[in-house]
Amino acid sequence: xxxxxxxxxxxxxxxxxxxxxxxxxxxxxxxxxxxxxxxxxxxxxxxxxxxxxxxxxxxxxxxxxxxxxxxxxxxxxxxxxxxxxxxxxxxxxxxxxxxxxxxxxxxxxxxxxxxxxxxxxxxxxxxxxxxxxxxxxxxxxxxxxxxxxxxxxxxxxxxxxxxxxxxxxxxxxxxxxxxxxxxxxxxxxxxxxxxxxxxxxxxxxxxxxxxxxxxxxxxxxxxxxxxxxxxxxxxxxxxxxxxxxxx
Numbered sequence: 365x366x367x368x369x370x371x372x373x374x375x376x377x378x379x380x381x382x383x384x385x386x387x388x389x390x391x392x393x394x395x396x397x398x399x400x401x402x403x404x405x406x407x408x409x410x411x412x413x414x415x416x417x418x419x420x421x422x423x424x425x426x427x428x429x430x431x432x433x434x435x436x437x438x439x440x441x442x443x444x445x446x447x448x449x450x451x452x453x454x455x456x457x458x459x460x461x462x463x464x465x466x467x468x469x470x471x472x473x474x475x476x477x478x479x480x481x482x483x484x485x486x487x488x489x490x491x492x493x494x495x496x497x498x499x500x501x502x503x504x505x506x507x508x509x510x511x512x513x514x515x516x517x518x519x520x521x522x523x524x525x526x527x528x529x530x531x532x533x534x535x536x537x538x539x540x541x542x543x544x545x546x547x548x549x550x551x552x553x554x555x556x557x558x559x560x561x562x563x564x565x566x567x568x569x570x571x572x573x574x575x576x577x578x579x580x581x582x583x584x585x586x587x588x589x590x591x592x593x594x595x596x597x598x599x600x601x602x603x604x605x606x607x608x609x610x611x
Contacts, residue, residue: 394422394432399536400505402441402451403543409453413442441536454537459590462534462541467583469531470515471576474563476522478572485521486568492517493564500553507553508543514560518567518579544593545586 398418401407418429433449436442442449452458477485492514499510512535519531546553559582566575 390424390428391431391435394418394424394428395435396509397422398432398436399441399539400543402436403505403508403540404547407451409451411451412447413449413451436536439532439536439539440534441540452537454540454594456591456594458537459541459594460587462537463583463587463590465530465534466538467580469527470518470583471580473519473522473524473527473531474567474575474579475572476524476527477518478567478570478575480521480523481568481570488517488521489514489564489568493560496560497557500557504543504546507546508539511542511556511560512539514564518563521567541590541593545590548593 398407398413402409407413413433415426415429415433418424418432419426422429433442437444437449441452443452444450492510496507496510496514499506515538516532516535519528522528559578563575563578563582566578
């Protein structure tokens with residue numbers, strides 16, 4: 365009896381199966397790990413990042429390592445220069461420029477999100493807010509992740525692909541700054557929760573004008589708090605701030 369020779373492309377059991385799931389999980393986990401190491405100072409700003417180093421560090425193949433670097437580059441956390449990819453080096457001017465971009469465009473995003481509000485959108489916003497509330501007593505990484513996730517939900521509900529693309533281009537830097545604020549105690553987490561709830565309530569109520577004004581004011585007020593993390597002398601002396609690429 366002759367055995368039928370099967371080929372992967374002809375197997376009906378897997379013809380419609382997404383076999384790239386694990387790869388996507390790996391690249392997202394790798395990007396998340398790198399983002400956390402950068403924001404905590406374990407990978408200092410200005411560090412050169414190569415696919416080989418990342419793959420060896422995280423114990424993954426080069427493909428998800430490359431994709432993770434591309435994610436961080438899209439977010440503006442990693443930049444390409446002659447000689448390779450490097451962690452962005454944020455200056456006070458960068459922080460001011462990022463906040464100016466945020467208070468300008470996030471006002472527009474809040475206005476549009478309020479204009480587009482639906483029952484489903486409201487539930488999405490309040491789910492993101494609940495996640496942030498649950499992270500209030502957690503570590504800086506969880507807080508930053510939930511904080512940026514809530515803001516990105518608003519950006520996405522604005523339903524403007526060009527606006528979303530611009531804001532996404534600084535998402536990595538926003539994440540790092542949010543984590544720094546939490547880590548070095550320059551923020552009042554309870555006040556931040558109240559501010560986010562006010563913003564979500566206004567968008568959910570469809571009050572775009574007020575929501576836009578509130579988010580602009582909140583981002584402007586956050587600027588000086590964020591700048592403090594660049595001025596605290598003890599930050600430069602912490603083990604994490606002096607850390608190298610972990611091995």
